[in-house]
Amino acid sequence: MDRNARPGSAAPLAWKSHASDSVAVALQALAAGQDLEVSGQEISLTNDIPSGHKFALRDHRKGEAVIRYGEQIGLATNSIGTGSHVHSHNLATALSGERNYAALGHSRVRSDANPLPSWRGYRRSDGRFATRNEIWLLPTVGCVAPLVEMVAREALIRHKGAIDAIVGFGHPHGCSQLGDDLAGTRAALAALCDNPNAGGVVLVGLGCESNQLDDLITQVPERSRAKLRIMRAQDPGDEAERAHALIDELVEELAPLQREEAPASALCVGLKCGGSDALSGLTANPLLGRFSERVAASGGRLVLTEIPEIFGAEDALLSRSTSPEVLEAAAALINRFKRYFLDQGQPVSENPSPGNIAGGITTLEEKSLGAVQKAGKAPLADVIDYGGVASARGVTLLEAPGNDAVSSTALAAAGATMILFTTGRGTPLGFPVPTVKISSNSRLADAKQGWIDFDAGQMLAGDPDAVAEDFAERLLAIASGEQAAAERGGHRVISLWKRGVTL
Structure with missing residues (x-):
């Protein structure tokens, strides 16, 4: 540069x-x-x-x-x-529709990035490590979303300090859905139950919804079923009292757990950008890319999504596929997403957003070429569907749209125990796992100190190597328990991807 x-x-x-x-x-x-x-x-x-x-x-x-x-x-x-x-x-833009990516080939990526040092996390019984020790309340259907949010707020006050947090994640779905649309809601909720940061999960159903509890539980991975507590609000008795009793039981079980040394290979990091500006591709995303390469060099997992924000930058990402099968799966996912746009009568280039444009980004190609830098040159090792769980070392490409809340929820469902979120315009929003906000410019970092965790604008005038080292230290500190700004502010939500008709 x-x-x-x-x-x-x-x-x-x-x-x-x-x-x-x-x-x-x-x-x-x-x-x-x-x-x-x-x-x-x-x-x-x-x-x-x-x-x-x-x-x-x-x-x-x-x-x-x-x-x-x-x-x-x-x-x-x-x-x-x-x-x-x-x-x-x-x-x-010069983008149109689907492409044939077969000519890209694949490569055996070798990185000279230095592995990361250890951090301190909670070891789960299945051997995975969590960055937080929390209880999550998840509703099967929107009808009980206010209930789980209210109970979680009350329980957090009652058990303050016993565990890291108790959070209720409401959403409006789970009924009046059909086919693949309902299956997607169920898959995402089941995968959220499997996230290591949720030491315990209270699944709250209504009783008459399409997304029946029994069907949902069968999709939760076996390793996580023991931490589930189940209730139906329509069953006799006070539903809030029953939910609190289940939380009390989980708090007693989880409160004695302590952090211990965890290898960098135990990290699973979600990569996200939102409210980007023209500096995102110069500072925040390349800085995140340097960290991603160190995670991959350590044997850790990275999850990249926002498929429409790969359009125009596919060559840079897909050429790092670790096998012909991965390349074929990634190409099929990108073309499938393009077809999703085209079938709705929309151009594949219907991006960037008004905020992106005001910040200096002109075309989707420009936005995408900046966005894919979040993964650095880490190898593309796997491709998974929406609601899938990342298991491969290196980068996993996850099916999800660019919408901040939908894609970040999908990252948490895929197993990310921390989301690294770069932004040039700023946003306070956080998601189920610690969501670290990295500003592309120092002006935003100064103006929104309650939103931003790290100022990547330092990359422009400072020593990039020193800034990258400070960044890695800060991220490991957050993984080890230091709260991110979105956690301190209580800005934590989920949003599910609604793709079908509503009855």
């Missing part, structure tokens, strides 16, 4: 990601007529350039590819002069 700074100042003005890039990104607001040097090239700006937005490093003809990250991020919709603002008024 090349950066440009004022003489005598450590603060860069603009950033060029790759030697072949035809655009650079303004790291602060720049004025028309301003002269600056980028990679030895003198540039005179012809427009005002908002912070995070792109300007041209050379002339572009109409229809010519615009290059960022060394890759095409779209086509010029009209001629663009050197020093001009490059954004949605003169740049458009």
Whole structure:
């Protein structure tokens, strides 16, 4: 990466990601007529350039590819002069529909990343380690969602300090669903029951719902059934009292547990971005990528999802497939997701969001090329369906959409015991497992200290190696019990992927 700074100042003005890039990104607001040097090239700006937005490093003809990250991020919709603002008024996506990925091949990825040191977690009876020792209340159906949330709040006060948390996760689904849609709800809830961070789970049903308790329990992995406590609200007696009795039983069982040394190979980390800006692909996502490579080098697991935010960056990810079978499964998942869009009459490029665009991201290709950097160069080792559980060392590609709440819930269901969430615009929202917010820019980190856990904006002016080491230390501290901002704020939710008709 090349950066440009004022003489005598450590603060860069603009950033060029790759030697072949035809655009650079303004790291602060720049004025028309301003002269600056980028990679030895003198540039005179012809427009005002908002912070995070792109300007041209050379002339572009109409229809010519615009290059960022060394890759095409779209086509010029009209001629663009050197020093001009490059954004949605003169740049458009080149994405269309499904692709044949067979020609990509696969590679045996070797990383020179250093393994991570140990951390301190809770060892479960099946040998897995948890970053938290909690009780989760999960409703089978939305009719009892307020009940589990109310009981959990009351129980947390009664048992404060005995275990890490007691949380009720409401959702509106579980009835008036059919076929694959109902099966998806059931699979996701069953997988959440299996997450190691839930030392105990109280499953609360209504009694008459489509998502019947008995059917749900059969899908919970055998290793996690002993920690389940089951009740139906329609059964005789006070339902809140019965729920509290089940929680009391679990607290007595879980309270004596203590943290112990855990190997880095026991980490299972979910990778997520939301509210991205043009700096996400320069700071926060590459920083997360460096950590991901260390997790993989340690024999740990990484889970990557948001399949629509891979469109346009597939080559970079799929070429790291560890076998032809993994490549074929990943390609099929991406094309299946594209078909999901097309069958609804929607273009596959219906992204980025308004917030992304305001932050300087123009096309889905640009957003995706920044997003896939969260996994670094870690090997792509497996592909799983929505509601599946990650078991392979390295990166597992998980079927789920880009929506923050839906995809993050799917990451927790897949077994992630910590979610690393990069953002350029900011969000307070957290999910079932510790959700660590990493800001792409220091302005956000300063403005929202109650949301952000780590400022990746330091990567622009500081020593990247030192920042990466500080980042790894902070993440292991959070894995070992230090609360993330979303935990301190009580911002923890789940959201299930609703794909079918509603009766």
